[in-house]
Amino acid sequence: MISRLHSSALLRGRSQERALYSNHFRPRAALAAALALGLGAFSLSAPGQQLYRWVDDDGKTHFSDRLPPEATGKARVELSEEGIPVREVERAKTREEWLQEQELERLRRETQAQVDKQRKEDEILLRSYRSADDLMMMRDGKIEAIDVMIQQIKGNIRRLQNRVNRLQANAADLERAGKPIHPTLEGDIRSTKDNIEDQLALILQHERDKQGVYEKFAEDLERFRRLKDVREPVVDQSSEQVRLGLKNLVLCANDRECDLLWGQAIGYVEAHSTQPIESLSDNVVITTAPQDEEDISLIVSRIAIDATSPDAGSVLFLDLQCSSYTETASSCRTPARIEVLEGFRAALLGDAAGRMPEDKSGEDAGAAGTEATSAAPERAPAPAPAPAQKPAPAGQ
Structure with missing residues (x-):
């Protein structure tokens, strides 16, 4: 009786292990299958070659070992032989974007120069x-x-x-x-x-x-x-x-x-x-x-x-x-x-x-x-002071 119970428990444990193993490796198998569809054809035939992933104008994702002319200016991801991303490349900038970037960089340099000059002063x-x-x-x-x-x-x-x-x-x-x-x-x-x-x-x-x-x-x-950080007013006699x-x-x-x-x-x-x-x-x-x-x-x-x-x-x-x-x-x-x-x-x-x-x-x-x-006042009549004159020295 005890022997039959032990055998039954052993069978149930092995069944659970198989289920866990299947659930754990099924997603990886699916990913491997997807990569195989896109990469398998050339990864097997051209080991060590650079792989690329890029999106065309219609939004479709492509995998290839070389970029077609229409994709050279687009954003892309470089992949390893195993399909792991190793580097992202931004799309090529237009001339207007390049000029704008150069102008922004010039302004940043000038601003920093002014900041440095002000700090020095x-x-x-x-x-x-x-x-x-x-x-x-x-x-x-x-x-x-x-x-x-x-x-x-x-x-x-x-x-x-x-x-x-x-x-x-x-x-x-x-x-x-x-x-x-x-x-x-x-x-x-x-x-x-x-x-x-x-x-x-x-x-x-x-x-x-x-x-x-x-x-x-x-x-x-x-x-x-x-x-x-002086907050009290400074008496300045130069205003006059x-x-x-x-x-x-x-x-x-x-x-x-x-x-x-x-x-x-x-x-x-x-x-x-x-x-x-x-x-x-x-x-x-x-x-x-x-x-x-x-x-x-x-x-x-x-x-x-x-x-x-x-x-x-x-x-x-x-x-x-x-x-x-x-x-x-x-x-x-x-x-x-x-x-x-x-x-x-x-x-x-x-x-x-x-x-x-x-x-x-x-x-x-x-x-x-x-x-x-530059700051001249408006013309308006105003009385002028007239101090008493001294008599001129004799002979003048």
């Missing part, structure tokens, strides 16, 4: 300055260096203008005596006037350089505060000087308007300077130097925008005269002097706007001719 900025105050001190030092050059140029202009006055006086004496003016004398007068024009243009260029310094350091200061960059500069578009505004500029100097006019010409007016801190001494110049085009317009520029050539603008500017500079533009353009409405188009054209007035 940030590192230099942080190494160069310990605080925002250090940065502003460096800026002020650059501004003062430019101011010293401007004061030296003003001294040159004063000497050149005195020379012109002497030469013109000599020419007038010859005319009164009925004698001809020698060409050399005429040439000296002409060349000295040209030299004055060059010096005036140089002053205007230095003023623009100062504006560039202010703008650059404003960006550096903002970046420094961001890098240092930046505002003066436009209020003491006036643009005129043509000779007629420039002549009118030039006459008003001379009147403004006469009304607001405490010092008498020392030298006056067609393009520069200079008062005598200040004698003390309360004196207001001015220089106003008329600078052609384009020397080769007489009717291209001019810039009228008002500035302070300091007591010495080495004195900087920051030490020369007192509240009363700043008030005079700030009133210059409004005084001239407010009056001109009321008297010459037909020239507004010309004013626009002139404004487009120079970047110095």
